Amino acid sequence: MSDAILSLRHVSASYGPVRALDDISIDVNEGEIVCLLGSNAAGKSTTLRTILGMTRANAGEIVFDGERIEGLTTPEIVSRGLTMVPENRRLFGKMSVKENLEIGANLRDDKAEIQEDIERVFSLFPRLKERIRQRAGTLSGGEQQMLAIGRALTARPKVLLLDEPSMGLAPILVEQVFETIQEINSQGTTIFVVEQNAHMALSIADRGYVLQTGSIVLEDTAANLLEHPKLSDAYLGEME
Amino acid sequence: MNLRSALKPGFVGGIVVVYLSAIGMVERFQDRNVITGLVGLGVVLMLVAFAITSYTAARKSDSSLLTGVAVGFISGAFVAIVTMGFEGLINAGLDVRGMFVSITPGLLETLEFGLNPVVGAFMMVVASTAVGAVSGVLVGLEYHLRSAVVFAIGITLLMSLGEPILRVTLGNLQIPTGWLYELGGLTIAGTIIVLALAFGLRWWWMSRADTRREAAAQMPEATRRTWGRASLMAAIVALVALPWIVGPFVSDVLGTVGLYVLLGLGLNIVVGYAGLLDLGYVAFFAVGAYAAAIFTSPASFLVTEEGQQFAEAGFTNLWVALPFVVIIAVVIGAAIGAPVLRLRGDYLAIVTLGFGEIIRTLVLSDWLSPYLGGAQGLTRVPAAPPSSFDLRNPQHIYYLILAFSLIAAYISYRLVDSRVGRAWAAMREDEDVAEAMGISVVRYKLLAFAMGAGVGSLGGVFFAAKIGSIFPNSFGLQVSINVLAVIILGGIGSIPGVIVGAAALVGLPELLREFGEFRLLIYGAILIAIMIFRPEGLLPNKRRQRELHEGQDLAAVDLTKEGPS
Structure with a gap:
C-alpha cells in the first residue's frame, strides 16, 4: 500500500534462538487507528520494540514516512516522529509531572513550541495540570496513564504507538483512555495500539491485526474482526 | 525502664x-x-x-x-x-x-x-x-x-x-x-x-x-533573588580573602581541599548526575597531571631536537598547555568510555576500576618509562613559573584552584536543570524508557564521562603544578576512593555537598595531622555512620533524598521549592 505511513514488510525478530516474530507484515495508513491484538507472549510488545529499533529485526524492512528505518538507532527513529507509550506506563516516578512531559520533548529545541505542546497535553488532561509539580510516582493509575500518553505527545509524534494502555486500569478508566486516544487521533495523530482487550480496542480502531505466537493470523477492518468467529480462537488457542 | x-x-x-x-x-x-x-x-x-x-x-x-x-x-x-x-x-x-x-x-x-x-x-x-x-x-x-x-x-x-x-x-x-x-x-x-x-x-x-x-515568605521574589546573589558574592569575596587571613600553611590545606572539590565536582557529574559508578576516576587525574608534566617540564621527552620547536611555540607555558591537556583528557575519557558504557551498574564499576589500575601500571611500565619517567616520575613541573604568579606559593595556586572550582560548580549548577541534566536524571531512573523516549543513552553517558574526565584532568594539572613533581604512586586506587567518599559524605549529586565533603574528609585530617595513624579508622567510622544514619549525605540533593526515602512522608513534596543544588 503506497499511502501507508508505517509499514512492516516480512519482518522477523528473535531473542537469541527464540523466534519472537515470524515474517509479519503490517500497514498503518496516515490518520488511521490500527490495533494489533493477541494474547500474552504473542509478540505484541516485540513488534513495538522492533519498530523503535530497541530489538533488531533479523529480516524484512520497516518503512516509516517513505524511508527505511530498521537500521536506525532508537533516538533517530523517535526524532522522525514515532513515539511509544510503554507497557505499564513506566513513568519517571521521582520526577514531577512537568519534568516527565519535558523529557518527552527532550529531542527538540524550540522552547515556545514545547510549551505549546505541554499546554495541549494539559487541555487533553486537565487533571495533570492540577498536579503539575507532583511527583509522577504518587499519581493514581489513571493519571499515570494520562501522563504516559502526555509524555509521548510532547515528542510531537506522527504515529503514536501504545503498548497495552488498558493494562491494570479499572473498566471506567479504560473507557476514558480509549476516548482520549480517539480524540488524539481526531487531532491528526496516527495511532498504532497493541492490546489484549480486543473489544475495547476494536471499538475505536479502523482496522486490526491478530498476532498469534509471532505470526499474523488475521487482518481485517475493525467491524469485520468484531464479528469474526476466529477472533476468540486467537485468544483461546493456547488453552485448547 | x-x-x-x-x-x-x-x-x-x-x-x-x-x-x-x-x-x-x-x-x-x-x-x-x-x-x-x-x-x-x-x-x-x-x-x-x-x-x-x-x-x-x-x-x-x-x-x-x-x-x-x-x-x-x-x-x-x-x-x-x-x-x-x-x-x-x-x-x-x-x-x-x-x-x-x-x-x-x-x-x-x-x-x-x-x-x-x-x-x-x-x-x-x-x-x-x-x-x-x-x-x-x-x-x-x-x-x-x-x-x-x-x-x-x-x-x-x-x-x-x-x-x-x-x-x-x-x-x-x-x-x-x-x-x-x-x-x-x-x-x-x-x-x-x-x-x-x-x-x-x-x-x-x-x-x-x-x-x-515569615519575613522570607513575604519577601518579593526579586528581593529574595538579590539577597541570594548578595550572599553568594559575599561568600566569593570571603573565599578570595581567605588565604591572606589564614596564612600559608592553612592556604596549602585549602588548596588540597580545593583540588578535591574540583575532582569531586567532576566525579559528581559522572556518578551523581549520570548515575555511572566510576571507580577509576584517578585515571583522568593522572592523565591531567602527566600531560601537564610532559608539556611543561624540562625533563620531558618533548624537550629534544624536534621538541625545541615545540617549546618555542610556547607550549611549555602552563597556560598554553592547559586547554590541550583538557582536550587530551576528554578524548581519552571518550575513548575509554565508548567501549565500556554499554555495561551497567556493577559491571561498569568493575571495568572502571580496572582502567584506573591500567593507567597506573602503564605509567610504571618499562615501555613508557622513557616518556613518563617510570617510578622516578617527572619533576620540575612546570619549569618556569608562567609569570609573576608563583605556582609554588600555596597562596597563589589557591586562586587558580578556586577559579576553576567556581567554574566547574557553575557549570554543574546550570547542567542540572538543563535538557542534558533532565536526560541524565531520566537515564538514571530508567535507562530503557529513557531510550524509548528518544534519549540517546550512549551519547549522554559519553558526555558525562568526557566532562568528568575534563574536570578531573584539571585537578591533575593543578596537583602537578602545586607539588612540582609527580610520581606514579600518587595515582593509586586510594585517590578514586577518596573522591568517591567526598561526594558520598556530602551527598551524591549535590554541589554544596562536594564542598562540605572535601572540607570534612580532606581538610580536617590535614589540620589534625597529629592523629595521622588513626586517620583511616576515623575515616571508616565516619563513612559507616553516614551510610547508616544519613545515606543521602550531609547536604543532600533533594531528588536523591526522595529516592532514598521512598515511601516516607515526602510523597507530596512540592518540587518547585528545590534549588537545582
Whole structure:
C-alpha cells in the first residue's frame, strides 16, 4: 500500500534462538487507528520494540514516512516522529509531572513550541495540570496513564504507538483512555495500539491485526474482526 | 525502664572506650589540650563515647534520666574494672605490653585521672554517670534548649580543635588571642565565654526562626533573588580573602581541599548526575597531571631536537598547555568510555576500576618509562613559573584552584536543570524508557564521562603544578576512593555537598595531622555512620533524598521549592 505511513514488510525478530516474530507484515495508513491484538507472549510488545529499533529485526524492512528505518538507532527513529507509550506506563516516578512531559520533548529545541505542546497535553488532561509539580510516582493509575500518553505527545509524534494502555486500569478508566486516544487521533495523530482487550480496542480502531505466537493470523477492518468467529480462537488457542 | 535495656548500651559504651584506649587513641589524643589544665582530648573522646551511648539509649526509653544514669554508670564501671584489671596485671609483674602495646603507664594515668588506682576508678564511674545523667536530662529538655546546649558544646570543641588555624588567623587579623588560647587549648575563661556566646547566639537565632520564616515568605521574589546573589558574592569575596587571613600553611590545606572539590565536582557529574559508578576516576587525574608534566617540564621527552620547536611555540607555558591537556583528557575519557558504557551498574564499576589500575601500571611500565619517567616520575613541573604568579606559593595556586572550582560548580549548577541534566536524571531512573523516549543513552553517558574526565584532568594539572613533581604512586586506587567518599559524605549529586565533603574528609585530617595513624579508622567510622544514619549525605540533593526515602512522608513534596543544588 503506497499511502501507508508505517509499514512492516516480512519482518522477523528473535531473542537469541527464540523466534519472537515470524515474517509479519503490517500497514498503518496516515490518520488511521490500527490495533494489533493477541494474547500474552504473542509478540505484541516485540513488534513495538522492533519498530523503535530497541530489538533488531533479523529480516524484512520497516518503512516509516517513505524511508527505511530498521537500521536506525532508537533516538533517530523517535526524532522522525514515532513515539511509544510503554507497557505499564513506566513513568519517571521521582520526577514531577512537568519534568516527565519535558523529557518527552527532550529531542527538540524550540522552547515556545514545547510549551505549546505541554499546554495541549494539559487541555487533553486537565487533571495533570492540577498536579503539575507532583511527583509522577504518587499519581493514581489513571493519571499515570494520562501522563504516559502526555509524555509521548510532547515528542510531537506522527504515529503514536501504545503498548497495552488498558493494562491494570479499572473498566471506567479504560473507557476514558480509549476516548482520549480517539480524540488524539481526531487531532491528526496516527495511532498504532497493541492490546489484549480486543473489544475495547476494536471499538475505536479502523482496522486490526491478530498476532498469534509471532505470526499474523488475521487482518481485517475493525467491524469485520468484531464479528469474526476466529477472533476468540486467537485468544483461546493456547488453552485448547 | 528496666535494667536490661541499659545493659547493652552500657557495655557498648564501655567496650568502645576500652577499645579506643587499647589502640592508643585515648593516650595520643590526650596530648592535645581542649581546656588547658583541665581536660585533654583523650578524656573528651571518652566522655563523648559515654554521652552518645547514654543519649541514644535514653531517647528510646520512657524514663530518660534513669536510663542515662544507668548506661553511664555501667559504661564507666566497665572501663574502671578493665583499668584496675590491667593495673593489677602489671603489678603482678605480667608483661601486658607484650600483647597490648598501647597499654602504657601514661594511658593508665589518663584513665585514672592522675589519681591513685582506686580513687581513679571511682572518679571514672562518677564522671561517666554524670555524663549519662546530663545526656538523660538533655533528652528530656525542650527542643530549642537541647539544640542550643548541643550546639554550644559542639562549637566549643570545634574552637578548641581549630586552635592551630584560629590562633594564626586571629593573629593575622591583629586580634589578641591570649585570653582565648593557651598551650594549644582553650583557657578556662575562654571556654566559658565561648560556651555562653554559642548558646546565646543559637538560642536567639532559633527564637527568631518563625519571624524569619515569615519575613522570607513575604519577601518579593526579586528581593529574595538579590539577597541570594548578595550572599553568594559575599561568600566569593570571603573565599578570595581567605588565604591572606589564614596564612600559608592553612592556604596549602585549602588548596588540597580545593583540588578535591574540583575532582569531586567532576566525579559528581559522572556518578551523581549520570548515575555511572566510576571507580577509576584517578585515571583522568593522572592523565591531567602527566600531560601537564610532559608539556611543561624540562625533563620531558618533548624537550629534544624536534621538541625545541615545540617549546618555542610556547607550549611549555602552563597556560598554553592547559586547554590541550583538557582536550587530551576528554578524548581519552571518550575513548575509554565508548567501549565500556554499554555495561551497567556493577559491571561498569568493575571495568572502571580496572582502567584506573591500567593507567597506573602503564605509567610504571618499562615501555613508557622513557616518556613518563617510570617510578622516578617527572619533576620540575612546570619549569618556569608562567609569570609573576608563583605556582609554588600555596597562596597563589589557591586562586587558580578556586577559579576553576567556581567554574566547574557553575557549570554543574546550570547542567542540572538543563535538557542534558533532565536526560541524565531520566537515564538514571530508567535507562530503557529513557531510550524509548528518544534519549540517546550512549551519547549522554559519553558526555558525562568526557566532562568528568575534563574536570578531573584539571585537578591533575593543578596537583602537578602545586607539588612540582609527580610520581606514579600518587595515582593509586586510594585517590578514586577518596573522591568517591567526598561526594558520598556530602551527598551524591549535590554541589554544596562536594564542598562540605572535601572540607570534612580532606581538610580536617590535614589540620589534625597529629592523629595521622588513626586517620583511616576515623575515616571508616565516619563513612559507616553516614551510610547508616544519613545515606543521602550531609547536604543532600533533594531528588536523591526522595529516592532514598521512598515511601516516607515526602510523597507530596512540592518540587518547585528545590534549588537545582
